[in-house]
Amino acid sequence: MCGDICVVVETLRGQVAEITYVMLAAGRQLAQGLKTKLTAVLLGQGVQKLADTLGAADRVAVLEHPALAEFNPDAYLTALAAVFAGRTPRVILCGHTAMGTDLACGLARRLKLPVATSCRTFAIEGPDATFAALTCGGKLIAAGRLPDPSCVATVMAGGYKADAGKVAKTPPIETLPVPAGLDAVRTRFKQYIEPPAGDVDIAKQPILVSVGRGVQNKDNIALAEELAKALGGVVSGSRPVIDQVWLPSTRLVGKSGKQVKPKLYLALGISGAPEHAEGMRDAELIVAINRDEKAPIFGFAHFGAAVDVLELIPALTARVKQA
Amino acid sequence: MDIVVLCKFVPDLVEDLEIDASTHLLDRNFLRLMPNELDDHALEEALLLKERHGGTVTVVTVDAGDVDEALYTAAAKGADRVVKIVGEGLDQGLSSQRLAALFAQAAGEWPHDLILTGTQAVDDLDGFAGALVAARLGMPYVGYVTKVASENGAVVARKEYPGGLNADIEIVGQAVLGIQSAEKPPRYVVTSKVMAAMKSVTIEEFEAGDAQADLELPITGMAVPQSAAHAEMIVGSVTEVAEKLAKLLRERGLVA
Numbered sequence A: 001m002c003g004d005i006c007v008v009v010e011t012l013r014g015q016v017a018e019i020t021y022v023m024l025a026a027g028r029q030l031a032q033g034l035k036t037k038l039t040a041v042l043l044g045q046g047v048q049k050l051a052d053t054l055g056a057a058d059r060v061a062v063l064e065h066p067a068l069a070e071f072n073p074d075a076y077l078t079a080l081a082a083v084f085a086g087r088t089p090r091v092i093l094c095g096h097t098a099m100g101t102d103l104a105c106g107l108a109r110r111l112k113l114p115v116a117t118s119c120r121t122f123a124i125e126g127p128d129a130t131f132a133a134l135t136c137g138g139k140l141i142a143a144g145r146l147p148d149p150s151c152v153a154t155v156m157a158g159g160y161k162a163d164a165g166k167v168a169k170t171p172p173i174e175t176l177p178v179p180a181g182l183d184a185v186r187t188r189f190k191q192y193i194e195p196p197a198g199d200v201d202i203a204k205q206p207i208l209v210s211v212g213r214g215v216q217n218k219d220n221i222a223l224a225e226e227l228a229k230a231l232g233g234v235v236s237g238s239r240p241v242i243d244q245v246w247l248p249s250t251r252l253v254g255k256s257g258k259q260v261k262p263k264l265y266l267a268l269g270i271s272g273a274p275e276h277a278e279g280m281r282d283a284e285l286i287v288a289i290n291r292d293e294k295a296p297i298f299g300f301a302h303f304g305a306a307v308d309v310l311e312l313i314p315a316l317t318a319r320v321k322q323a
Numbered sequence B: 001m002d003i004v005v006l007c008k009f010v011p012d013l014v015e016d017l018e019i020d021a022s023t024h025l026l027d028r029n030f031l032r033l034m035p036n037e038l039d040d041h042a043l044e045e046a047l048l049l050k051e052r053h054g055g056t057v058t059v060v061t062v063d064a065g066d067v068d069e070a071l072y073t074a075a076a077k078g079a080d081r082v083v084k085i086v087g088e089g090l091d092q093g094l095s096s097q098r099l100a101a102l103f104a105q106a107a108g109e110w111p112h113d114l115i116l117t118g119t120q121a122v123d124d125l126d127g128f129a130g131a132l133v134a135a136r137l138g139m140p141y142v143g144y145v146t147k148v149a150s151e152n153g154a155v156v157a158r159k160e161y162p163g164g165l166n167a168d169i170e171i172v173g174q175a176v177l178g179i180q181s182a183e184k185p186p187r188y189v190v191t192s193k194v195m196a197a198m199k200s201v202t203i204e205e206f207e208a209g210d211a212q213a214d215l216e217l218p219i220t221g222m223a224v225p226q227s228a229a230h231a232e233m234i235v236g237s238v239t240e241v242a243e244k245l246a247k248l249l250r251e252r253g254l255v256a
């Protein structure tokens, strides 16, 4: 693994998570540019069979142990630190996700390496490997060098297509020895709590009228409901709207909510932060209303208008009803 | 349960962000700073835990931005102690590594069974303060936490995965938790209570000293994203925009 690009594979309930393929796509580009190998590191219990789905890698290093059966931050960290100790991979890629962000910083400090977070794309510039990271809610891009000889980076969705990391090939497997200390970790997976059922599934709706913090308060949700009704769609929202309990958690669009791909996504008072974009940027038609004409959402919406949503919603509802 | 809450100030994203022509980094001269939203959720979760199990809540922040007001507000909400890390140049923007070095030093000065902080901040580039503090103090870290419970002497952190799935993770002993959202929306406190706190509460100061960060990440520049595929903007008055939009949706067969 010395000098390799290493991808820390993410699995949830026995399935490889999509971000893994995004990392493999990114890792392939880096490995090609730096003329090195791409290694996928797969932790878990009974997961070796998943190696078949990691054909984009030159090899898969597998470590199995009962303590790794479900994600357990301390156990995964202990295992990864042992896997990489003394090996100096060129870059260790972790997902910029619930799992990857629990691991990246602790791993980097245990290995005494710098860490670059929220990377979207990488490039080779002369002898250097560089990263571009999205920061400040998507309002800025930060660029830097991936420090030599080794570093950790977290990868966000959006910079590479997951499909580019899916290659039908069975890579060679290396079984890693079980490191000491896995039985002595202080964290333990207890149980899963299933998502609440019973509400409409926003991922199956063709028309979403999605509201953000720009709608100002809970009372204004009714305006969006009326527009949704006129359009034959349902109302969804961004994280602050859910956190304020203006809408139930089943209506959350984004990284921690649902991935949606409706025919129409009407974004009302949503800034377009990367965590929101992750859940909706593949919608067929995105129309954004935001009074800040520099809002990041206009960078990927198809149509936009920089007007006040509270004025626009009733006006649009009236026009739609006239149809 | 004694809890330390770590808070930082971040750029207010409602404002225009400018790039400094000489450093190619975010221009901090006219930057308006505001408390990191997720840290506010961390404080709320700490206060809920204190209400249920007793103990103390200590809020620690770095002297940048309107921190005194934020600390008095935290005290008015129920924090027992409020602490400001003071020193040279702290308002010039700190890397996560430097911030974590300061937080790890300061946190050790106050009793802590748990350290809570926002799971990330909008301007993080070289790690997340909470995870880095945990690594420095040799404590376990769990992020994306939406609920914290204390059961039989252990802490149970509810961790959020995509699509509404959660997992309970049990931690024995001290831990650092990155809060994604509190169980309830952060409480609101009336100005009169904040004013009262200003009179009765003393902000404790902690000297930053010259603790330097290691493992810094070289950032060579920042830029405002120039998207090739910018939205086609519909212009005009609200009425005109509504008219054009309704026409567009009708043309595309999107009006039921």
Ligand SMILES: Cc1cc2nc3c(=O)[nH]c(=O)nc-3n(C[C@H](O)[C@H](O)[C@H](O)COP(=O)(O)OP(=O)(O)OC[C@H]3O[C@@H](n4cnc5c(N)ncnc54)[C@H](O)[C@@H]3O)c2cc1C
Binding pocket: A137, A211, A212, A213, A214, A215, A237, A238, A239, A240, A241, A252, A253, A254, A255, A256, A257, A258, A268, A269, A270, A271, A272, A273, A274, A275, A276, A279, A289, A290, A291, A292, A295, A307, A308, A309, A310, B119, B120, B144, B180
């Ligand atoms: C780990 C993690 C996971 C996350 N997961 C998600 C997720 O799944 N989904 C999600 O959405 N977010 C998620 N977030 C939060 C995300 O980073 C943003 O904070 C959030 O998306 C912002 O929501 P918003 O656009 O509604 O609010 P803001 O960013 O505050 O934007 C509000 C917008 O409304 C505009 N506005 C205000 N008033 C008006 C008006 N009267 N008329 C027109 N426009 C107006 C403003 O110009 C602004 O652009 C996550 C964050 C983290 C750290």
